[in-house]
Amino acid sequence: MNLALSDEQEFLRDAAKGALARFKTVEAAREALEDPSRLPDLWSTVVEAGWTGLLISEERGGAGLEAFDAMLVLEECGKVLAPTPLLGLLPASYLLDRGGDEACRAVADGEARPTLVAARPPGDLEGGWTVEAASGLARAEAPRIAADGSVTGSAAWVLDAPQATHFVVVGTDQAGNGAASVVEASAATVQDATRYDATRALGHVSFDGAPGRRLDVDDGQLAAAWYLGQALLGAESLGTVQTCLTMSVQYAKERFTFGRAIGSYQSIKHEITEVLRKQENARSLAFYAGWAGQDKPEEFGLAASAFRSSAGHALDFASRSNINVHGGIGATWEHDAPLFFRRAQLNRRLLGGAHDATDRIAGELFAAQAAAAA
Amino acid sequence: MDLNDTPEQAAFRTNVRSWLEDNKADAPAASGDSGDTAWIDSRRAWQDKLAEAGLAGLTWPKEFGGQGLGPIEQVIVNQEIASAHVPGILDVIGIGMLGPCIIAHGTDEQKSRYLGPMLHGDEVWCQLFSEPAAGSDLAAVQTRAIENEDGSYAITGQKVWTTNAQFSSYGLILARTSPDKHKHKGLTMFIVPMEGEGITIRGLRQISGEAEFNEVFFDDFVVPAENVVGGVDNGWGTALTVLMYERLTIGLGSEGFGYRSDRFAEAVGQDEAAKSDPEVRQRLGDLAAELLAVRFTSYRTLTALSKGQIPGPESGLAKVTTVNAAIAAGELIADVVGPEALDEDSEWAYMISFLPGLKSAGGTEAILRNTIGERVLGLPPEPRLDKGIPFSELRAKEKEAVSA
Numbered sequence: 001m002n003l004a005l006s007d008e009q010e011f012l013r014d015a016a017k018g019a020l021a022r023f024k025t026v027e028a029a030r031e032a033l034e035d036p037s038r039l040p041d042l043w044s045t046v047v048e049a050g051w052t053g054l055l056i057s058e059e060r061g062g063a064g065l066e067a068f069d070a071m072l073v074l075e076e077c078g079k080v081l082a083p084t085p086l087l088g089l090l091p092a093s094y095l096l097d098r099g100g101d102e103a104c105r106a107v108a109d110g111e112a113r114p115t116l117v118a119a120r121p122p123g124d125l126e127g128g129w130t131v132e133a134a135s136g137l138a139r140a141e142a143p144r145i146a147a148d149g150s151v152t153g154s155a156a157w158v159l160d161a162p163q164a165t166h167f168v169v170v171g172t173d174q175a176g177n178g179a180a181s182v183v184e185a186s187a188a189t190v191q192d193a194t195r196y197d198a199t200r201a202l203g204h205v206s207f208d209g210a211p212g213r214r215l216d217v218d219d220g221q222l223a224a225a226w227y228l229g230q231a232l233l234g235a236e237s238l239g240t241v242q243t244c245l246t247m248s249v250q251y252a253k254e255r256f257t258f259g260r261a262i263g264s265y266q267s268i269k270h271e272i273t274e275v276l277r278k279q280e281n282a283r284s285l286a287f288y289a290g291w292a293g294q295d296k297p298e299e300f301g302l303a304a305s306a307f308r309s310s311a312g313h314a315l316d317f318a319s320r321s322n323i324n325v326h327g328g329i330g331a332t333w334e335h336d337a338p339l340f341f342r343r344a345q346l347n348r349r350l351l352g353g354a355h356d357a358t359d360r361i362a363g364e365l366f367a368a369q370a371a372a373a374a
Numbered sequence: 375m376d377l378n379d380t381p382e383q384a385a386f387r388t389n390v391r392s393w394l395e396d397n398k399a400d401a402p403a404a405s406g407d408s409g410d411t412a413w414i415d416s417r418r419a420w421q422d423k424l425a426e427a428g429l430a431g432l433t434w435p436k437e438f439g440g441q442g443l444g445p446i447e448q449v450i451v452n453q454e455i456a457s458a459h460v461p462g463i464l465d466v467i468g469i470g471m472l473g474p475c476i477i478a479h480g481t482d483e484q485k486s487r488y489l490g491p492m493l494h495g496d497e498v499w500c501q502l503f504s505e506p507a508a509g510s511d512l513a514a515v516q517t518r519a520i521e522n523e524d525g526s527y528a529i530t531g532q533k534v535w536t537t538n539a540q541f542s543s544y545g546l547i548l549a550r551t552s553p554d555k556h557k558h559k560g561l562t563m564f565i566v567p568m569e570g571e572g573i574t575i576r577g578l579r580q581i582s583g584e585a586e587f588n589e590v591f592f593d594d595f596v597v598p599a600e601n602v603v604g605g606v607d608n609g610w611g612t613a614l615t616v617l618m619y620e621r622l623t624i625g626l627g628s629e630g631f632g633y634r635s636d637r638f639a640e641a642v643g644q645d646e647a648a649k650s651d652p653e654v655r656q657r658l659g660d661l662a663a664e665l666l667a668v669r670f671t672s673y674r675t676l677t678a679l680s681k682g683q684i685p686g687p688e689s690g691l692a693k694v695t696t697v698n699a700a701i702a703a704g705e706l707i708a709d710v711v712g713p714e715a716l717d718e719d720s721e722w723a724y725m726i727s728f729l730p731g732l733k734s735a736g737g738t739e740a741i742l743r744n745t746i747g748e749r750v751l752g753l754p755p756e757p758r759l760d761k762g763i764p765f766s767e768l769r770a771k772e773k774e775a776v777s778a
Contacts, residue, residue: 001383001446002376003670003677068375125650249751263753266744273743276751277691281667288670291375306663313660358659359652365639365662366649 003287005072012069016076019049025080025199029339032083032198039198042084043113043163049073053108055090056097060104067228068290071235075286078239081343083199087232088115088159091225092168095180099215103166103182114182115160117143117205119170120352121178121223121301124363124370129172129222131155132352134204139352143171143207145179149214154206157350161203162192169212170222178222181212197342200350224297227304229351231289234304234311237347238286241279241311244318244340248272248325262325271321278314285310302364305357312347312354319344377673379450387450393427394458401460408586409577414541417464421495429455430463431473431493438477438489445622445679467537468492468499470623472546475563475616479604484565488544497543500568502533502590503613509535509734510741512548513557513610514760516769517592519549519564525599527551527564529572529592535735539575539588542568547592548613551606553766560765561609565601572596582727620736621689622679633700633725635662641707641722648710657706664699668692688750690742697739701729 005013023040031038046052054070056062063069070090077084089107092114096104106112119129119142130139134156143153151169158167165185173179187210193202249272252263262268285307292303319341323330330337348354379387400423402416424430425439432448434440441447455462463469473492476484491497508514517531529549539545545566552560568575572595577585604612639658648654671692675685704726708715715722733739747753760768 001379001449001673001676001680003673004375004681006375249753252753260757261754263747264756266740266756269747269753269756270740270743272751272753273691273747276688276746277694280671280688280691281664281695284667284670284674285663287375287674288666291377291670294375295377303666305659306666309659310663310667355656358663359655361659361662362639362655365635365658366643368636369640369643 003291009069009072012065013072013076015049016051016073017079019045020076020080020082023080023082025082026336026339028083029081029197029199029342030333030336036194036198039083042082043110046084046086047110050108051084051086052089052093052110052113055094056104056108060097060100061108062093062097062104063108066290067231067293068286070228071231071286071290074232074235075239075242078236078343079243081199081240081339083201085113085115085160085163085201087229087236088118088161088164089113090232091118091228092116092166094228095168095170095215095217095221095225096182098221099180099217101182101213101215112165113160113163114166114168115158115164116225116229117155117158117167117169117171118226118229118351119143119155119178119222120356121219121226123360124367128176129170129178131170132157132350143169145169145171145173145181145212145214146209147174147214149181149212151181151183151207151210151212154204156204157193157202158205159350160201161190161205162194162201167205167207168215169207170225178219180215180217180222180225182215183207183210183212187211197339197346199343200346220297224293224300226351227301228293230308230357231286231293231304233347233351234282234289234307235286237308237311237315237344238279238282240340240343241275241282241314241318244315244322244337245272245275245279247337248275248318248322251326268325271324275314275318275321278310278317282307282311282314302361302368305360305364308351308357309354309361312357315344315347316354383446383450386447387454390429390451390454391458393429394454394460397423397427398458398460401458404459404461407584408538408540411541414464417461418495418498420461421463421465424463425494431469434469434473434477434489434493438473438485439493446676449676464495465492465498465538466623467501471616471619472499472501474619475546475612476565476603478615479563479612481600483600484603488565491543498538498541500536500539500542500545500588500590501616502536502539502545502547502566503616504535505532506534510737512613513561514765515548515550515561517547517549518553519551519562519597521551522596526596527599527601529564529566529595529597531592533590533592534578534587536575536588536590537586539568539590540577544568545590546603546616548609550765551609553769554764555607556762557760557765557768558610560607561613562606563603563609563612564597565603566592566595566597570595580727580731582724584724618684621685621687624689624693624736631696631700633665633696633703635665638662638665638703638707642710645710654706654710657702661699661702661706664695664702668696668699671695686750687742687745690737690746693736694739694742697729697733700725701733704729 053062054065058064129142131142133140167183189206191204255262289303289307292299322337406413431440432443436442519527519529551562572593574591576589578587579585
């Protein structure tokens with residue numbers, strides 16, 4: 001029994017913190033709302049740090065690390081709202097690696113910037129693979145992938161779509177089974193859909209018989225890519241929660257009303273303690289997701305969904321609580337709290353949405369129960 | 375990150391498992407009525423057997439009959455006992471919390487007299503801390519211990535929420551020796567026999583109708599000076615040791631109540647309509663995530679323990695999470711099953727009735743959140759009106775405020 005970080009993991013985390021500290025990412029998050037060009041370009045930093053190859057095996061030019069290691073980096077990104085493409089890139093790189101694709105080395109070296117067109121795997125109630133719809137509660141059918149690898153169909157709210165060089169599209173083959181294909185961005189139609197949170201590049205993507213290269217991956221690996229996305233989004237959210245908590249605690253100590261520091265009032269203290277409780281639960285589930293990703297693949301779906309759901313709830317609560325603790329000033333343009341709030345609002349609806357991850361927890365538990373009974 | 379046993383731990387686990395396999399035919403039923411004397415006696419005998427096999431008091435030093443092992447080994451034993459579907463030791467409070475306190479603060483005579491019979495279940499112990507007007511604010515205990523001319527003490531007062539008092543041989547009681555000192559400074563810890571002139575034990579019935587706890591009344595109950603543990607007027611420090619071990623005991627056995635996501639999901643999943651109901655799935659998903667988190671929180675605690683760190687007040691958050699998630703589970707199951715879930719013979723009625731009280735066990739949730747906010751997050755303290763005032767004066771002020 002040992003959940004302690006290894007020396008290498010601590011180094012990876014500290015290096016990420018150090019690399020991101022060179023940029024004023026939070027300030028830029030506000031400026032970019034009015035002028036997107038103010039956003040720092042972190043791509044060269046991401047490449048130099050070796051993050052693009054984190055999940056690519058060593059023989060294909062990567063570092064061959066695990067989901068948990070990538071989560072440590074995402075957590076640091078989340079703390080400072082760093083605009084990196086990792087949330088889309090890392091799951092894409094995972095599939096490229098598992099499929100033994102020729103692009104792996106280029107991805108690890110930073111010459112290619114792939115992103116995942118993520119499809120949710122079938123659950124205990126729904127049989128098919130689905131992607132984000134542009135609007136509404138219903139999910140959309142995943143793109144069709146032909147035997148020659150060409151892709152037809154569309155997906156909304158694809159991470160990093162405006163800047164990606166390749167799309168790793170998860171969809172279905174003629175028989176309705178899961179399949180994946182690598183498509184060059186120039187063969188797709190991309191509509192920039194970045195909004196509300198300027199640090200989160202998004203796009204609606206469509207393919208009309210776009211030529212692609214089939215990846216030799218199975219349904220389990222395709223599902224793992226979806227859950228990896230859930231775990232990484234959870235990790236990034238967890239980082240953002242920590243910053244909200246730090247801001248709230250600091251202000252609650254410094255701000256006085258009626259002759260007392262506001263943190264001495266139970267109402268404030270209990271609200272902030274609830275942020276801590278939610279944060280620590282999410283952190284525990286980060287270990288569950290990391291452990292399952294590495295040692296217990298049959299529970300990765302449950303673990304990653306639980307982590308994403310829990311971290312999502314924690315961020316919803318923390319980002320609102322941070323504004324509550326600050327009072328009116330916390331809801332003004334000049335303050336940082338709204339930037340974290342914007343991040344939280346958008347995260348709720350990405351990659352299936354937090355409620356979908358919560359539903360998947362129940363689905364995975366029911367499925368495990370059915371499997372045990374069979 | 376590794377949840378697997380080391381080779382040494384795996385060997386230890388194998389030994390524990392094979393011992394349990396060989397001996398579980400002698401084990402009593404894992405659950406029973408605490409008023410059933412025959413069952414309690416069989417639990418004592420089973421504790422003795424576990425102790426003889428070195429499966430009780432694992433973390434106690436060898437010189438006191440323990441095994442001198444670490445918390446991980448304790449967890450391995452807990453896990454193996456649970457999967458063998460046999461009960462563990464009867465006296466969790468004695469061996470987990472009170473024994474370690476006597477080891478830390480007791481005299482040599484106390485250690486040699488009391489620890490052995492405690493370990494083997496010959497003498498069960500209870501914890502006499504909480505009172506009707508002193509729970510979360512434990513240092514407000516009013517039970518008095520007045521020194522007699524011969525140096526003995528006469529104890530008068532009322533204790534409550536006393537688990538196992540009805541069959542305990544001894545208790546560790548926190549009483550006030552110096553009411554004119556500040557509330558934390560005038561307390562003393564005593565060992566008291568649980569029978570004799572001036573002690574009355576009454577069952578305390580709860581929502582379910584069962585009496586799992588007791589009220590214990592003392593009326594000029596005399597104990598000798600040699601029963602003081604940790605020094606006169608030093609009882610608060612002694613009590614803190616017990617509370618530290620209480621956190622540890624809870625931290626090592628968080629799933630001991632059976633509040634597990636898979637168990638609750640199974641109950642809900644018996645109903646086909648519930649399995650596809652979006653609201654049911656959201657509620658189940660949320661509470662399952664909380665309970666899965668608690669499982670990994672306990673692994674984090676173990677990791678810290680194995681590095682020699684002691685769990686702090688933050689471990690109270692896991693209790694808050696567990697209780698509230700179990701409450702949500704009870705409500706969900708009752709919603710799905712219907713009123714039958716509340717029948718006395720249902721698997722869930724007891725849990726549903728037990729949880730409202732558990733919410734305040736070991737300190738109310740509200741006070742726990744204060745403590746965590748202040749000690750873990752460093753938030754400024756709530757203004758207090760009891761600082762630097764002798765306890766007797768404080769009581770007088772409280773009475774005055776109520777009558778005004």
